[in-house]
Amino acid sequence: MTSPSVRQLAFETIQRVRKENAYSNIAINQTLSEHALSNADKGLLTELVYGTLKRQYTLDFYLKPFVKTKLKGWMRTLLWMSIYQYVYLDKVPEHAIINEAVTIAKAKGGPHNGNVINGILRTMMRSELPDVNAIQNDKQRIATAYSLPKWIVEHWITHYGIAKTEVIADNLMHPVAQTVRVNTTRVTPADMSKALANEGYRVEQDLYLAECLHVSGHPVVESQAFKEGFISIQDLSSMFVAHILEPKIDETILDACSAPGGKACHIAERLDGTGKVDATDIHDHKINLINDNKHKLQLDNVNAYQHDATQQYQAIYDKILVDAPCSGLGVLRHKPEIKYTQTQQSIEGLVELQLEILENVKDNVKPGGTLVYSTCTIEQMENENVIYTFLKQNDAFEFEPFKHPVTGETVKTMQLLPQDVNSDGFFITRIKRKESVE
Numbered sequence: 001m002t003s004p005s006v007r008q009l010a011f012e013t014i015q016r017v018r019k020e021n022a023y024s025n026i027a028i029n030q031t032l033s034e035h036a037l038s039n040a041d042k043g044l045l046t047e048l049v050y051g052t053l054k055r056q057y058t059l060d061f062y063l064k065p066f067v068k069t070k071l072k073g074w075m076r077t078l079l080w081m082s083i084y085q086y087v088y089l090d091k092v093p094e095h096a097i098i099n100e101a102v103t104i105a106k107a108k109g110g111p112h113n114g115n116v117i118n119g120i121l122r123t124m125m126r127s128e129l130p131d132v133n134a135i136q137n138d139k140q141r142i143a144t145a146y147s148l149p150k151w152i153v154e155h156w157i158t159h160y161g162i163a164k165t166e167v168i169a170d171n172l173m174h175p176v177a178q179t180v181r182v183n184t185t186r187v188t189p190a191d192m193s194k195a196l197a198n199e200g201y202r203v204e205q206d207l208y209l210a211e212c213l214h215v216s217g218h219p220v221v222e223s224q225a226f227k228e229g230f231i232s233i234q235d236l237s238s239m240f241v242a243h244i245l246e247p248k249i250d251e252t253i254l255d256a257c258s259a260p261g262g263k264a265c266h267i268a269e270r271l272d273g274t275g276k277v278d279a280t281d282i283h284d285h286k287i288n289l290i291n292d293n294k295h296k297l298q299l300d301n302v303n304a305y306q307h308d309a310t311q312q313y314q315a316i317y318d319k320i321l322v323d324a325p326c327s328g329l330g331v332l333r334h335k336p337e338i339k340y341t342q343t344q345q346s347i348e349g350l351v352e353l354q355l356e357i358l359e360n361v362k363d364n365v366k367p368g369g370t371l372v373y374s375t376c377t378i379e380q381m382e383n384e385n386v387i388y389t390f391l392k393q394n395d396a397f398e399f400e401p402f403k404h405p406v407t408g409e410t411v412k413t414m415q416l417l418p419q420d421v422n423s424d425g426f427f428i429t430r431i432k433r434k435e436s437v438e
Contacts, residue, residue, distance in 0.1 A: 006041040007081070007100045008107075010048035014077055017053060017337050024053055025334050029221075039218060051088060052081045054173055054336040057147035059083045061132065066124045075113060078104055082121055087129070094125050138162055142169055147336075151344050152329065159380045164417075168378065168425075171418040172332045177204075178220055179423075180231040181239055181262075182211040183297050185269050187230050189213065195230070199223050208405050208421070209243065211269075212236055229296035234262050237330075237416045237426035238376070241323065242266040244402050244414070244428050245372045251275045251318040256309040256361055259283065261290030261302070263323055268299045278315070280307035309357045319370045320361050324354045326375035326382050330418065330425025351381055358390045362397065365433045370400060374428045383427040384413060391431065400432040 004012075013031045016022045028049050032042055052059065059080040071079070082101040085092045098121045106114035135141035139157065143150045146169035156165040182189045189210050193203045196215060201223065206212035213231070225231045241263050247253060247270045255264040258279035268277045279290050279302055290304035307313070309322070327347050328338045358373065365371050373390075375382050391397055399412040406421055413429040 003035070005100060005103075006037065006045050007048065008104055009035060009037075010045045010052075011078055011081055011104055013045070013049050014052055014081060015074060017049070018073075018077060021337075021341070023335055024049060024337055042219075047089070048081055048084065050175070050336065051084045052077075054332075055084060055088070055147045056080060056340065057144055058132065059087075059147075061144050062087065062124075062129050063120075065130060066120050066127070069116075071116075072109070072113075074108060075105065075117065078117060079120060082117075083124070086121075086125065098122065098125075142166055146170065146173060148339060149342075152339060152342075155379065155381075160417075167419055168417055171422075172336075174333070176333060176422050177214045177216050179206065179234065179236045179239075180213050180215050180220055180226070181234045181266060181269075182213060183230050183232065183269055184211050185273055186298065192225060192230060195225055196220075196223060199225070206236060209236065209239055212239055229298060232262060232265065232293070232297065234266070235331075235334075235424045235426075236421055237423040238262065239266060240405050240414075240416075240426070241321065241372065241374050241428055242270055243405060244430055245319055245321055245370065246402075247271050247275070247319065249274045252315070253277050254313065254315070254317045254320045254361070254364065255279045256307075256313075256320060256322050256357065257281065257324060258304070259286035259289050261293040261304065263321060264290065264302055264304075265293050265297055265299055267321070268294070268302045269297070271301055273299075273301060275301055277302045278317075279304045280309065282306070282308045310353070310360050313361065313364045315364065316366050317364055317369065318366060319372070320365050321372050321374070322354075322357055322361060323374045324350075324357060324382075324386075326350055326354070326377040327379055329377045329379055330416075330427075331376050333418070333424070347379060347381055351386060354382060354386045355390060358386070359393075362394060362433070367433055368435045370430060370432050371397070372428065372430050374426065376424055376426055378415065378417060378425040378427070383415060383429075387413065387429050387431070396434055397431045398434060400430045402430050 009031055013027050016027050017024050028046055062083050063079055078101055082097050085097045102114045102118045105117040132145045139153050143153045182192045196203045201215050201217040204214040220226055247267050258264045259281035261279055264277050264279035284306040287304050287306050294302040327342045332339055373387055401410050401412050404411045404414055416426045418425050
């Protein structure tokens, strides 16, 4: 039995994301772990999966004029993947695109379906593709060009304007260098840079955070440094959360929505082995992820347990982090499928949940203590609107301004857009419980 081709594996991975609601990054890693592929094939598979998912609407726009009959769902997916190679990958010959697509179609649906795929692709490659830029309505053009649901485009234009919305959308299409967080309880950033370089990686020190390194060359999960807990994979914008929380030696801190525990472990590292971080999550099976992280990083000051953040906590904390469940529209580079599943109604439900969590944990912050609220979205409804609503309803809390880690300004809230530091979109704000309320 012959091994499946890299395009066959990519097609199956895309199908798993679309049909089973798998996260693309997890589905890709699963495929890579199950098949022995060369570095070049690993790169191609990742490119095909992410590229096809990111540009789904655009690819369908190109396909539409060439489809005369109803297509099965898997055939449309296969055509999208083929069109992605044709339009966006310069080094893939047209005959290779067609031959692979036909082979996959015949294996899945028989000779007739192979002939249909062959006919559509050959006609398309002999024809002129429709021009996205010819769409005169700006909202529709941006939605089509960057494969975004129109309601998202409308929301962003309302908050950011057309020009900035297009920059956001464009940035979300492009990959970023992988960033890692150095476990400073065990090694210095300088020594870690040298160790990674000795393993064959290209390493750059981040401009804003000493423990953040930009790493490229090959997947960092394959490094000894990662396997032995000297580094963690974390996006730069996510690392700002622990800095704005400002953990102090011996403090007791709650991370209320913690799994998989990246921020909790970062906080624990900044406590330098002192104090305690309670890391809770509503899903019991995800507590294992937090425990796996803390054990690998050798952090004894993290206590992970299952708890619903909308239900009462017993302890009083110096500081609390609510990294709230959110739409995830700031992390579309890593999980592009999110944009097709979120709706305006689902975001309204998330806003209710975010406020419910804040209302629940507020009494667990000690007088004079700090609460940081963060999300990985750029939706204003889930960010500024939530925190201002909470403060309006709770006189015992007020903003605790902080220094913006990028601009150096003193701010009450920070909305990072994908283009700001070539990172995920992220929102962070810090409030404090007053010592007393008059």
